[in-house]
Amino acid sequence: xxxxLAAVIIGAVVAVLAQVVxxxxxxxxxxxxxxxxxxxxxxxIVRPGNGVLVxxxxxxxxxxxxGFGPLGAMAxxxxxxxxxxxxxxxxxxxxxxxxxxxxxxxSVFAVEVIYAFFLLSSGAASNLAEAFLYRxxxxxxxxxxxxxxxxxxxLRLFAVGDVHKEASYASPxxxxxxxxxxxxxxxxxxxxxxx
Amino acid sequence: xxxKLQRERRPISxxxxxxxxxxxxxxxxVLYSREDDAGPLHSLQNAVSGLTAPVKTVGAAGGxxxxxxxxxxxxxxxxxxxxTQLKEQNQELREQLSMYEEYYLEAQRLEGLLNMRxxxxxxxxxxxxxxxxxxxxxxxxxxxxxxxxxxxxxxPVMGASGLIGQTISTTANTADVRLLAxxxxxxxxxxxxxxxxxxxxxxxxxxxxxxxxxxxxxMAVGDVVITSGMGGGFFRGLIIGTVAKIExxxxxxxxxxxxxxxxxxxxxxxxxxVTAMNSEGAASAVFNAQATGLTGNGGASNxxxxxxxxxxxxxxxxxxxx
Numbered sequence: 001x002x003x004x005l006a007a008v009i010i011g012a013v014v015a016v017l018a019q020v021v022x023x024x025x026x027x028x029x030x031x032x033x034x035x036x037x038x039x040x041x042x043x044x045i046v047r048p049g050n051g052v053l054v055x056x057x058x059x060x061x062x063x064x065x066x067g068f069g070p071l072g073a074m075a076x077x078x079x080x081x082x083x084x085x086x087x088x089x090x091x092x093x094x095x096x097x098x099x100x101x102x103x104x105x106x107s108v109f110a111v112e113v114i115y116a117f118f119l120l121s122s123g124a125a126s127n128l129a130e131a132f133l134y135r136x137x138x139x140x141x142x143x144x145x146x147x148x149x150x151x152x153x154x155l156r157l158f159a160v161g162d163v164h165k166e167a168s169y170a171s172p173x174x175x176x177x178x179x180x181x182x183x184x185x186x187x188x189x190x191x192x193x194x195x
Numbered sequence: 196x197x198x199k200l201q202r203e204r205r206p207i208s209x210x211x212x213x214x215x216x217x218x219x220x221x222x223x224x225v226l227y228s229r230e231d232d233a234g235p236l237h238s239l240q241n242a243v244s245g246l247t248a249p250v251k252t253v254g255a256a257g258g259x260x261x262x263x264x265x266x267x268x269x270x271x272x273x274x275x276x277x278x279t280q281l282k283e284q285n286q287e288l289r290e291q292l293s294m295y296e297e298y299y300l301e302a303q304r305l306e307g308l309l310n311m312r313x314x315x316x317x318x319x320x321x322x323x324x325x326x327x328x329x330x331x332x333x334x335x336x337x338x339x340x341x342x343x344x345x346x347x348x349x350x351p352v353m354g355a356s357g358l359i360g361q362t363i364s365t366t367a368n369t370a371d372v373r374l375l376a377x378x379x380x381x382x383x384x385x386x387x388x389x390x391x392x393x394x395x396x397x398x399x400x401x402x403x404x405x406x407x408x409x410x411x412x413x414m415a416v417g418d419v420v421i422t423s424g425m426g427g428g429f430f431r432g433l434i435i436g437t438v439a440k441i442e443x444x445x446x447x448x449x450x451x452x453x454x455x456x457x458x459x460x461x462x463x464x465x466x467x468x469v470t471a472m473n474s475e476g477a478a479s480a481v482f483n484a485q486a487t488g489l490t491g492n493g494g495a496s497n498x499x500x501x502x503x504x505x506x507x508x509x510x511x512x513x514x515x516x517x
Contacts, residue, residue, distance in 0.1 A: 020250050024327035025258035030401065032331035050212050057216045061223075065243040067330035068363075068371070071236050072224030079216045083209065119332055122228060125378055125399060134399040139331050 005051070008043060008158055012055060015039040016062050031138030034112075036063045036074075038147035040082050041107050042154035045100050048086035049160075056082035073118040074111075081107045097151075104147045112140040232348070232364070244337065245366030251326025251337055258327075262462065316473035317430075319353070320344050324463045325369070334377035334397065336360075338466060341368045346468050349428065353467045354458025357434040358382070358422065362468060370468070374460045375435070376401045383425035384435055389413040392423055395435055395454055403436065405452040414438055420454050430472040 018035045026033065036059045044052045060078030064071045085107045092099050116131040125131040227236045322340035340346050342365045350362045352372045360374040361382075373380055380397040384405065391412030393405050405420060418438045424431030436456040443450045 017250065019329050020247050020326075021254035021257070023329050025254055025261060027331065030331060030399070032329075050207065050209050053209060053212050053216060057220065060220075063330075065240055066247055068240070068328060068333040068335055069330060070224055071227040071240060072220045072222075076217060076220035076224065079213065079220060083213050115332075118224075123379065124332060127399070130399045135331055 004047075004158065004160065008047065008051075008055065011039060011043070011158070012036075012059055015059070016066070019063070020066055028142065029138065030134050031142045033142045033146045034063070034139065035146060036060070037078065037081075037108060037111055037143055038104075038150055039154075040078055041085055041104055041147055042151050043158055044082040044086045045089045045103060045151075046154050046159040048090065052082050052086065053079055069115075069124060070118055070122045073115060077111045077114055081111050100151065101148060104151065105144050108143040108147060109136075109140045112136040112143065237364075241364040241366065241371075244364065244371055245341075245369050248325055248337055248339070248366075248369045252339075255325050255327070317467075317469050318471040318473065319467040319469050320346055322346075322370070322466055322468060324466060332378075334374040334380075334401075334460070335363070336372050336374065336460070336463065338370050338372055338468070339368065340468060341365045341370050343367045345470050346370045347470075351422070351429045351433055351469045353433065353469060354460065354463055355465075357436060357457025358429070359456070359458045359460050359463065359466060361428065372466070375403055375456060376460060382429055382435065383423045384420050385423045386412070386414045386438070387419040387421050388415075389418070392425070393452075395420060403454040403456055405438070405454050408452075410448055414441065414452065416441060430469060433469070 015035045015038075023032050023035060040052070040056045040059050044056065056078040057075050060075035061072070063074040063078070067074075085103050089100060089103055092103075113132065113136050116125060116128070116136045119125040120128060120131060125135075223236065227234075230236060320340050322338035322344075324336050325339045326337035328335040338346075338352075346362060346365050348362055348364055351358055352360045352362060358375065360372045360377070360380065362370045363373045364371045374397070375382065375395065376397040378397055378399050382395045383392070384395045385392045386405075389412065391408050391414055393408030393412070396404050396406055398404060405414075408414075416438050420435045420438060422429040422431055422433040422435060434457050436454045438452055439455040440453040441450055442453070
């Protein structure tokens, strides 16, 4: 296991602990932060890759397990939003902080609103307008603050290379002839002797 | 020279991984929604709640400290107006207490006359609150008493001065309690004065609403709301709160009744789980009155008076039993 990967895993564990221990006591009126969502979005943007999708799934599943909502709902949403955020960032990246911040905010709002629909369908909420006004909107705003505050730290701790300049290594883009070329890191050259 | 041909392993594409994970999530979601509370997925969720209880205790200790600091700051910054209001409220409460003590003594005398058991012979298990829900959508707390202590799902939970919720799941040493303010909470209740029946429900706003009552039900601000015991979810006669506001739009026959709970769930530290009620409360008072030969209008009025007094006694005893 590489050091970078270990850092990501430790960060995920810390996020889970923060959600259990800290989040209930820093709720402002009805708004409670979702540390797991903020964490996985930041990691998906600064460290895109297949591993992030798996991490998003398990973090979402962890959120469902420690809560009382339908199991699988956040696992699905985290996976989708991590994929979407990393892909959108790869396409729209303009080497500024503006785009990742927009993606973070949009992703957070999407998750909170869609989760409200899940809860409505499961009977945990009965009124869409109330669910949006008293839970989705305030929680999304709180999540945005957490994600935006965590982004610079995530950039420093988890980024692979220069996020704002290099392409993702996970899904290589096809070139002009339609052939997919795997972008790889430069290999160390060895002096090979012909035998 | 041996040429080693390395076969490149094609990495699994992100789309394949995404599809697999989405499929797993959907399967879990569908299975969870179809099973009952005793199903494997619900049991897994319950088990995780029990496993995280020690971690939640750390948060509860820290949270209590933060709340104490906040209260100290509020007290220090309290204005003269606040102080005056508190003094007046204190005086009002003292007068009410004196009045209720009179009712209690009168009820005790009537109880002796009718050979009625204490309507609130409660068996309880004490517990500390060790955690809160880590999700903004659910108003659930975790307590440190579980099945080993006689706690099971579906039991009413009392705070210092009234009902606060119902147990929804237990482990050996912990239990989760859904608070009355939770959106999914619903308690069969009635207005103590008029006996108008309805249901007290929680909401996402955190307010309690008295709903599903008859259009001609009589009620007023200040009326006490207690559990009716209908549906078997809660024992009869447990105090919930008082009517705080009645809203009725012009031209609309429906009313919106807001109930202020007696027990505030925001600052809970200890609770009582009611495991049994050895009397059926007001219902048994009427039965006993009839059994002792007090029939007709006098008997009925005595029974009704006894049930009313018993309920009030129960409200006082329910509050003092904490």
